[in-house]
Amino acid sequence: MLRRVALWLVIMMLTISVSAVWAATPGVVDVNALNLRSGPGHGYKIISTMSRSTPLVIMSESGEWKQVMASSGLIGWVFGQYIVADQSFQAGNHNVVVRASRLNVRQGPGTTYPVVTTLVQDQLTQVTGKIGEWFQVRVSGKTGFIHQEWVTPVTEENPVQGSVSVPLARVLVSVLNMRGGKGTEFPVVTKLNLGMLVAVLEEGTWSKIMLENGVIGYVLSEYVENVGGQALARISANMVNERSGPDTTFSILATHPAGKTLAFSGWDGSWVKVSSTSGTGYILGNLLSFAFTTAPIDFTLPPAIGIQGFVVAVDAGHGGPDPGAIGVNGLREKNINFTMALKLRALLVAAGAEVVMTRVGDYTLSIDERIGIAHNAGADLFVSIHNNAHPSSAVSGTQTFYGVTLGSFNLGHQVHRRLVGLGMEDKGLLNANFGVLVRTKIPAILTETGFLSNPDDAALLAQETFINHAVQAHFEGIHEWLATKR
Ligand SMILES: [Zn+2]
Known part of the structure; x- marks a missing residue:
């Protein structure tokens, strides 16, 4: 407890001193290896060593030394001659x-x-x-x-657009009637459940909404709350024309392949208004499917309270001589799994949980060794991180497998629905007799975020931003499951 208080004091003092001297000049390391020291001189302790091109921010100067913040968040001093201001941006308006x-x-x-x-x-x-x-x-x-x-x-060809997607809202009650008109005298079209996302077409006492399956109706607006996110329209046929107006007499702006995703901006008769960075157009509604996403744009941590005291076992699949799946783009599954595991550990620890990693480097472990590490640590749950492969490169999407111990299904559900919420194709929440799922004595899941054998999934898994979102989905799912256990 004392240690934690002391740590917070240090963080607070760092934050205060940083904002006081903040100058914010971006730079990069200009030597092969640059020592970050605790003070402005060669006599000070080395905190870290940074490689060439590492981005950093120059905060203050003292003689020939510059105080910098590295992208890792570490603050220290470097010899000023070995860093240069970033030149990749042309000054201008x-x-x-x-x-x-x-x-x-x-x-x-x-x-x-x-x-x-x-x-x-x-x-x-x-x-x-x-x-x-x-x-x-x-x-x-x-x-x-x-x-x-x-x-x-913002350029000449790309003027500032208005709102890109219609707003999204979340259902706040366990059951909400969606009706055919603005009033309780209209028939119930369908019942919505707590947490469901809907697209808001018109706001009012009775809001006009659309569900992901395209069905439109009305709900009392006090039972929904607006949430950040995007309503997406996905092209469901090949070679679909986007036109300048809601009729086939309007000119063709673009022709889209199946699977292309645009922002959903509303209906005009049987046509859907869509937006992209290149502008606004119209597509026949029956050539589209819809998806609503509240994909986080950044790591966001809920309050630490809720999962303190829990122990989470994080298992990065494969390792060492066992690479797991090899991506069509050359990515190795063992490395993605390990990166995701490290990021997940960071989020869980920041939220107050204790984390035990099965492997902590590039080596492999037997299934029983992985399980043993979790059991010995008294873990409350086991999450094994994998990515998929299939003989057919056309197969894509996310799969989550759950174990035999009670609680595994719900844990899997919490993580899986969030991964699907990132826009991944839903390949199912399934049970399987994998060793890590049937021999664990604690709730256990195994996630397969994407298929490395599929070019689109493999391209996503190569993006750090996507990896961050996928890790956030794991974290939020685990967090919610643990919070309800308390
Ligand atoms: Zn695997």
């Missing part, structure tokens, strides 16, 4: 518009940096620099960094 429903502005170019402020969808923001994949921005007098994936540059 640059603006971007936020595409995500909420976007964190961070003190430095990485998700480990503290959040300075938050931007909302469609907010126009001035870019003052770029470092790696991060834009440096100025927001109401404060400087910070946002990830480039969540903004669209």
Whole structure:
């Protein structure tokens, strides 16, 4: 307990000193190896060593030494001659518009940096620099960094669009009647359940909503609450025309392949208005399917309270001479599994849980060794992280397997629905007689986030942003399951 208080004091002091001296000049390491030291001189202790091109942020100077914050979040001093200001951004007048429903502005170019402020969808923001994949921005007098994936540059060809997707809302009651009109005298079309996501077409005392299956009706708006996220329209036939208006007489703007995803902006008769970064158009509604996602845009931690005291066993599948699946893009399953396991551990520990990893490096373990580590640590649950392969490269999607111990199914359900919520094809929540699932004495699941044998899934698994979202889905599912156990 004392140790935890002391740690918080250190974190608070760091935060205070950082904001006081914040200068926010982005730079990169310009030698093969650069020592990060605890003070401005060669006599100070080495905290860490950074490799060439590592992004960092210069905070202050003392003689020839510069105080920097590394992308890992570590703060220290480096010899100033060995870092250069990032040159990858051409100075000038640059603006971007936020595409995500909420976007964190961070003190430095990485998700480990503290959040300075938050931007909302469609907010126009001035870019003052770029470092790696991060834009440096100025927001109401404060400087910070946002990830480039969540903004669209504003150019002549790409004017600022209005709201991209219709808003989403979540059902707040265990059963909610969706009716055919605005009033209880209208017949019940279907019943909605707690937590269900709906797209809001018109707001009012009675809101007009659409379900993911395309059915439209009305609900009393006090029983739903708006949530951040996107309503997506996915092309369900091949070579589908997007037109400039809701009729075949309008000109063709683009022709889309099956599976392409656009933002759903509403209905106009039997046509659906869609948006993308290239603008707005219309597609016949019966050529589309819909998906609602509240995919997180960043790591977000719920309060630590709730899962303190629980022990989670995190098992990265394969390792060492056993690579697991090999991706069509060359990715090795053992490495993705391990990366995901490390990130999951970080989130769980930050939320107060204790984590035991089965393997902590690139080596392999038998099934019984993996289970033994979990049992010996007194783990409350076991999550084995894998990724899939199939002889046919056409097979894609996410699968979650659950064990025989009571609680496994619900644990699997909590994680699986969130992985599917990222837009992955639902390949099922299934039971299987894998050793890690049937020989564990604690609730156990095995996740297969995507198929490395499928080009689209493999491309997603190569993106750090997607990996972060998939890890967040694991974390939130485990968190919810543990919180209900308390
Ligand atoms: Zn595997």
